[in-house]
Amino acid sequence: MSTPTESGNADREMMRSANTFAGDVWINLKRWNLKAVRNPFVLVVSLAQPFIFLVLFTEVFGNVAGGAVSQGLPGIDYTTFLVPAIAIQVALASAVTSGIGLVNDIENGMFEKVLVSPMNRTAVFVGKTLAEVFRIGLQIAIILGLGVVLGAEITTGVVGAVGIMAVGILFSFWFIAFSNMLAVLTRDQESTIIGANLLQFPLLFLSSAFLPLEALPNWIQLFARINPVTYGVDAARAIMLDEDVMTVLEVTAFGGALDTIVPAVAVLVGLGFMFGSGAVYLLSRASSSDVR
Amino acid sequence: MSNEQSIADAETPRERSQGPGASRVGSGEHTSIDISGLELTYGDGTEAVSGVDLTVGDGEFFGFLGPNGAGKTTMIKVLATLLSPTAGEVRVNGFDVRTEPRKVRESIGYMAQETSIDPELTAEENIRFACEAYGVPRGERDKRTAELLDLVDLEAVADKRSEEFSGGMKKRLDAATALVHRPPLVFLDEPTTGLDPKARNRLWEYFQRINEQGTTIFLTTQYLEEADTLCERLAVILDGEIVADGSPADLKRQVGGDVLDIELGDGPGAQARAVTIAHEFDDFDNATVEETETGISVTAQAARQSGTDLLVALRDAGLIVTGFNVRAPTLDDVFLAITGERVDTDGGAAATEEST
Structure with a gap:
């Protein structure tokens, strides 16, 4: 048994300096980047599926789909038509x-560990999201x-490529927020993966991603109007082709590709805020010390 | 302890460590934890903690005991600012958990019941992340990380990913990450649950070492042997209320005497008869008698002096005594006396083994 230490050295000074917001963001950004590098599986798998889509679709459907594409967008081959959609699929x-x-953090206790630390909680999530957004930008560049x-x-060259990366990142926000909401609500890895993956295919196919909307049945055209993927793909494609490709909204105020990009970006920003605030609400509830 | 200086470090300003340190703003008195009238009721109406008053002094090694579901973890989560109290006042290191949670977080280390480390990071990276999270100054991080790896004997595997570690190694790594900023108060929530005895003994050594260096330790455990070995003071919580508080020796004294365990040779009927005889035995005032798996157990002040007489009385009644043992009460007996239930964990079993 240890001996009581009345005066003892309990008053020795702690070894710490103050946390700063930027510092806390940086700490978490580093941790999540390190984890992504440690786990190349994540990086590779989220690239592999879209890449397989890119190759298979152009090879299998290239000829057939090319006809449908050239009706609406003369002179555009199917690979060029498809690449912006694959960029959005990667996102x-x-x-x-x-x-x-x-979910992994919640399961292995790191979530709680971070909550008892003096780090700023907003900074913790900002750092994590920045790491993910950075990775998405990188993956789109690879695609x-x-x-x-x-x-x-x-068509728009390197500037266009950077623009497509920016659109992909902007597009990713609503789904990042959505997958975090699933994570907090289910607190279960499998449910989160299944929930998010189940949605991916309907979202991709019921949009302007793989074929021009005119070539698709009416009900799909209707659904595509409210499908975020349509706006992400249209914006990326408009930059890729430097043309106004959007058919779900008729905007003519800006001229050229901007007639697609401006309204699509506006929709994506709105979605980002909507889902983002839902995620912030759920995350702050999960982090709060209020008894439930 | 062998290498006190490895952590106690040359440059900790012990010389000017008398009186309140810079970290303990606004609290003149030397208490690490001050709880009055704490209540915590969950949303579904469960009263996890009801009306707890408790003070833990600086430098104490304090043990918090109780059966599963008694409110131990709820208490520790309130103290670590993970749960807000429903009523009452809770000050940790002089800071109010409700109004100054970040100050509390800065000044404590917390080791959760579930091992909490990032399996994808190496041992060193886990400690380094904790150093950064707790704002250990940049220039100190390398040295502090090395010190802690040494303290928990993980230097050899510093660059290995922690997912490969055994349960004991993970726990030790988790403990190290709770100490990065040299907190004056550390919470350990059942730190040795699920570990083999060797790993458990090793962790105990580390805890004793940091306590000797002046760190206040608040430990919850189901293992009475653990509390007996480590803690200077114990409190027992039952159904959200503190039902006993004192040193292990004080608590054992409350049991009311020594314990005489008697093994009986013949059938179950013999136990009932033996219990009756022991109850009627004149030399034992206020004896507690219970049936055990193999015989009976008698707790009485005169168990040592008059134990043999009881054995003779049993023999005269035609019962066969196959074994007996007189011993001082263990915390297991304390627990039984207070809560009315035996601890049915391997910790309880360990305590019994030790006494035979």
């Missing part, structure tokens, strides 16, 4: 891992590179 697939990361190798053409 979608990668955003799911955000929620999975949160664009592969697309060019397969014969796709980015």
Whole structure:
């Protein structure tokens, strides 16, 4: 048994300096980047599926779909048409891992460990999200590179490529928020993966991603109007082709590709805020010390 | 302890450590934890903690005991600012958990019941992340990380990912991450649950070492042997209320004497008869008698002096005594006396083994 230490050295000074918001963001950004590098599986799998789509779709449907594409967009081959959609698919697939990361943290106790630390809680989530967004940008760059190798053409060049990455990142916010909401609500890795993955395919196919909407049945055209993927893909494609490709909203105020990009970006920003505030609400409830 | 200085460090300003340290703003008195009238009721109406008053002094090794579901973890979560109290006042290191939670978090270490480490990071990276999270100054991080790896004997596997570690290694790593900023108060929630005895003994050594260096420790446990070995003071919680508080020796004294365990040779009927005889035995005032698996157990002040007489009385009644043992009460007996239930964990079993 240890001896009581009345005066003792309990008053020795703690070894710490104050936390700063930026510092806390940086600490978490580093941790999540390190985890992504440690776990190449995450990086590779969220790239592999879209890449397989890119190759298979162009090879299998290239001829058939090319006809449908050239009716609406003369002179555009199917690979060029498809690459922006695959970029958005990457953003979608990668955003799911955000929620999975949160569930893992809840399951292995790191979530609670972070809550008892003096770090700013907003900074903790900002840092984590920045790491994910950084990864999504990188993955879109890889897909664009592969697309060019397969014969796709980015009309707007390097600036356009950066623009597509920006659109992909902007698009990813609502789904990152959504997968985090699933994570907090289910607190279960499998449910989060299944929930998010189940949604991916209907969202992708019931949009302008793989074929021009005119070539699709009416009910799909109707659904595509309220499908976020349509707006992400249209914005990315407008940058890729430097043309107004949007058919769900008729905007003519800006001219050229901007007639697609401006309204699509506005919709994506709105979605980001809507889902973002839902996620912030659920996350702050999960982090709060209020008894439930 | 062998290497006190490894952590106690040359540059900790012990010389000017008398009187309240810089970290303990606004509290003149030397209490680490001050709880009055704490109540915590969950949303479904469960009263996890009802009306707890408790003070833990600086440098104490304090043990918090209770059966599963008694409110131990709820209490520790309130103290670590993970749960807000429903009523009452709780001050940790002088800070109010409700109004100054961040100050509390800065000044404590917390080791959760479930091992909490990032399995994808190495041992060193886990400690480094904790150093950063707790604002250990940049220049100190390397040294502090090395010190802690040494303290918990994980230097050899510092660069290995922690998912490969055994349960004991993970617990030790978890403990190290709770100590990065040299907190004056550390919470350990059932830190050795599920560990083998060797790993458990090793962790005990570490806890004793940091306590000797002046860190206040608040430990919850189901293992009475653990509380007996480590703690200077214990409190027992039952159904959300503190039912006993004192040193292990004080609590054992409350049991009311020594314990005489008697093994009986013949059938179950013999136990009932033996219980009756022991109850009627003149030399034992206020004896507690209970049936055990193999015989009976008698707790009485005169158990040592008059035990043999009881054995003779049993023999005269035609019962066969196959074994007996007189011993001082263990915390297991304390627990039984207070809560009316035996601890049915391997910790309880360990305590019994030790006494035979």
